[in-house]
Amino acid sequence: MHRQRHPWTRLVLAFCLLVHIASATSATQFPRGFAIATGHPLATDAGIAAFEQGGNAIDAAVSAALTLGVVDGFNSGVGGGCFMLIRLADGRIFALDGRETAPASATRDMFVRDGKPDPHLSQCGALASGVPGSVAVYDYAIRRFGRRPWSEPWERAAQTAASGFIIDRHYHERLRDTADDLRRFPASAAIFLDSQGQPVEPGQTLRQPDLAATYRAIGRSSAKWFYRGPFARATDAWMRHNNGLLTARDFARYRMLRREPIRSTYHGYDLVGFPPPSSGGVHVAQILNVLGYFDLPSLQPGHADFIHLATEAMKLAFADRAYWMGDADYARVPRGLVSVGYARTLADRIRPDHARHVEEHGVPEPVDPNWFNRHTTHLSVADAAGNWVALTASLNTSFGSKVVVPGSGVVLNNQMDDFSAQPGTTNYFRLQGSEANAVAPGKRPLSSMSPTMVLHHGTPILAVGASGGPTIITQTVLAILNTIDGGLDLPSALAHPRFHHQWYPDELRVERTMPPATRQNLARRGHAVVETKSLAFTQAVGRAANGRLTAASDPRGQGTAAVRQE
Numbered sequence: 269m270h271r272q273r274h275p276w277t278r279l280v281l282a283f284c285l286l287v288h289i290a291s292a293t294s295a296t297q298f299p300r301g302f303a304i305a306t307g308h309p310l311a312t313d314a315g316i317a318a319f320e321q322g323g324n325a326i327d328a329a330v331s332a333a334l335t336l337g338v339v340d341g342f343n344s345g346v347g348g349g350c351f352m353l354i355r356l357a358d359g360r361i362f363a364l365d366g367r368e369t370a371p372a373s374a375t376r377d378m379f380v381r382d383g384k385p386d387p388h389l390s391q392c393g394a395l396a397s398g399v400p401g402s403v404a405v406y407d408y409a410i411r412r413f414g415r416r417p418w419s420e421p422w423e424r425a426a427q428t429a430a431s432g433f434i435i436d437r438h439y440h441e442r443l444r445d446t447a448d449d450l451r452r453f454p455a456s457a458a459i460f461l462d463s464q465g466q467p468v469e470p471g472q473t474l475r476q477p478d479l480a481a482t483y484r485a486i487g488r489s490s491a492k493w494f495y496r497g498p499f500a501r502a503t504d505a506w507m508r509h510n511n512g513l514l515t516a517r518d519f520a521r522y523r524m525l526r527r528e529p530i531r532s533t534y535h536g537y538d539l540v541g542f543p544p545p546s547s548g549g550v551h552v553a554q555i556l557n558v559l560g561y562f563d564l565p566s567l568q569p570g571h572a573d574f575i576h577l578a579t580e581a582m583k584l585a586f587a588d589r590a591y592w593m594g595d596a597d598y599a600r601v602p603r604g605l606v607s608v609g610y611a612r613t614l615a616d617r618i619r620p621d622h623a624r625h626v627e628e629h630g631v632p633e634p635v636d637p638n639w640f641n642r643h644t645t646h647l648s649v650a651d652a653a654g655n656w657v658a659l660t661a662s663l664n665t666s667f668g669s670k671v672v673v674p675g676s677g678v679v680l681n682n683q684m685d686d687f688s689a690q691p692g693t694t695n696y697f698r699l700q701g702s703e704a705n706a707v708a709p710g711k712r713p714l715s716s717m718s719p720t721m722v723l724h725h726g727t728p729i730l731a732v733g734a735s736g737g738p739t740i741i742t743q744t745v746l747a748i749l750n751t752i753d754g755g756l757d758l759p760s761a762l763a764h765p766r767f768h769h770q771w772y773p774d775e776l777r778v779e780r781t782m783p784p785a786t787r788q789n790l791a792r793r794g795h796a797v798v799e800t801k802s803l804a805f806t807q808a809v810g811r812a813a814n815g816r817l818t819a820a821s822d823p824r825g826q827g828t829a830a831v832r833q834e
């Protein structure tokens with residue numbers, strides 16, 4: 269008996285050893301190559317640190333995002349939301365929706381006073397915030413797809429929060445511009461203003477010990493600490509004392525949602541975009557569908573004909589955005605918006621030589637039965653194994669609602685301003701909305717955040733997105749056009765002079781680097797050309813035709829990109 273069992277035991281032991289060797293080998297042999305582009309050098313470093321610990325693109329993206337919440341905390345953080353688009357090495361694609369939700373007691377006219385919307389209410393203070401969604405997305409992404417422990421990116425970012433970082437001119441300017449509002453909230457002033465109530469000066473070190481403690485608490489436990497524990501309770505208490513609506517129950521009810529990404533094609537490339545409550549995926553696809561009917565590849569990216577055609581397509585898309593778009597779990601958002609047939613009818617309305625006044629939205633066919641299912645900062649990361657991430661995260665405007673939940677160091681978003689406070693009126697970004705984007709309990713405000721991927725024959729070649737409100741959509745389109753049609757490498761594609769049209773106001777915004785002759789040409793066609801300093805901040809990673817990974821951070825910002833070939 270004993271002898272008979274012996275070979276079996278040896279076999280089992282040998283099998284266990286093989287499994288052990290295989291898993292150890294896969295741990296050490298995870299390909300070392302990567303590409304990363306983020307909006308801040310310390311965030312890029314945090315992503316690289318995750319790779320160096322054996323992490324994949326998902327670990328690196330979350331590590332960079334959490335560090336951005338520390339060093340770029342006026343743009344994004346755990347008090348805000350995000351959309352995360354993930355392409356796994358096995359080809360599966362996930363669209364994780366961490367958009368904020370309106371409180372259960374929110375009402376359609378909560379920002380209307382004496383018949384008119386009061387933008388200050390939706391932009392600053394207790395009514396401005398929805399339930400933050402980023403923590404739920406990072407939790408899902410790391411636990412499901414990451415290779416590193418949940419606590420690791422939190423601890424890495426907490427160290428930066430605790431030891432501090434040097435305030436640069438850019439950060440100081442954002443503080444200066446928001447100081448009056450930050451001053452209204454003692455917990456915010458205590459962190460971001462000095463003892464005289466003035467913005468922290470460039471060159472000074474900003475330490476955020478409360479935020480470090482919050483990060484460590486979440487890292488040591490779980491997202492429950494945020495949604496069902498001390499953070500939810502602290503927010504509830506602050507809201508109750510300040511006439512806010514958010515409650516601990518709203519936090520407990522929050523769910524990250526897995527969405528079906530929007531897929532479209534452009535000149536033989538496959539595009540993957542983010543569906544509602546983002547408007548990004550729909551309109552990036554729609555604009556490119558329309559432009560697919562023109563011979564853009566024969567035009568240089570900066571050519572006036574190219575700018576004219578793209579502008580006309582942007583106008584048509586933004587007119588549709590204002591009418592049709594909202595959280596598709598609440599409003600009927602027609603799928604026909606991204607159909608090529610509808611794009612044909614829009615393309616037919618474009619005149620090659622003059623700007624057309626777009627009176628109102630179009631009507632995609634078929635309107636009725638086919639709806640999307642009832643359901644800011646950008647960073648892009650890829651690893652050599654084939655995992656790709658495009659992640660856009662936001663508090664909305666600088667320092668969000670300007671409210672720090674006392675004791676937590678967490679700045680709450682002001683994403684409620686992305687709702688349409690009243691049909692026909694505009695929000696901070698001068699975007700109009702309709703009933704589809706009216707406030708409702710639990711609803712997610714419409715977003716322009718557009719994390720996007722481009723694939724060629726199944727292989728990812730570009731992960732791109734931007735910050736900058738509605739300009740996110742148009743600059744994501746331009747980055748794609750500049751690389752696919754224009755044949756530019758990533759740094760040149762992002763550096764190229766930009767333009768933007770969002771239907772209302774009827775103006776074509778162009779960066780001041782755009783040559784005067786081009787502007788005059790556009791003005792002659794009837795465009796109301798308005799110069800602007802810069803449009804959006806874009807971050808992209810890609811795979812060049814020779815197979816090498818590439819990365820580029822927008823030269824307009826202070827972000828960085830890094831690449832290590834496999």
Ligand code: DON
Nearest residue numbers: 644664715716717735736737
């Ligand atoms: O979701 C949106 O569309 C906006 N809340 C994004 C805000 C933004 O990009 C601010 N950056 N400049």
